[in-house]
Amino acid sequence: MVKKCFSAAFLVLLASCSGDEATDPQAIPWQTSELVGYRYELVDKDHVEQYAFAKDGMVALTTGQKNGPVMGTTYYWSIDKKGVLSIGRESGSTDVRLVKLKSNNDQVTVN
Numbered sequence: 001m002v003k004k005c006f007s008a009a010f011l012v013l014l015a016s017c018s019g020d021e022a023t024d025p026q027a028i029p030w031q032t033s034e035l036v037g038y039r040y041e042l043v044d045k046d047h048v049e050q051y052a053f054a055k056d057g058m059v060a061l062t063t064g065q066k067n068g069p070v071m072g073t074t075y076y077w078s079i080d081k082k083g084v085l086s087i088g089r090e091s092g093s094t095d096v097r098l099v100k101l102k103s104n105n106d107q108v109t110v111n
Helices: none
Strands: 003-006 039-042 047-053 058-065 070-079 085-088 096-098 100-103 107-110
Parallel strands (some): 003 039
Antiparallel strands (some): 047 058, 058 070, 070 085
């Protein structure tokens, strides 16, 4: 399992976006092959967020504070027709939309 990191400076659980937002013109479409079997971690000095993406459309999420309490739960993920990653509490729902802006071997920048 390869580890990649989000370099977004926000807690994804607290970020909610409507599906009607315009996609950033610099967005790079997500591919299923970038997610399945990979674990992504938030790069942040205070907060922990880890996402482990499964082939069946489930994502295991661990969130909390570094050196503090953490919790785990399961969400659903999908990639929409614009290549935006959607994560939601229920299949087909969107609580968070992650637009990929930059990617290299071990780090992904999202908006």
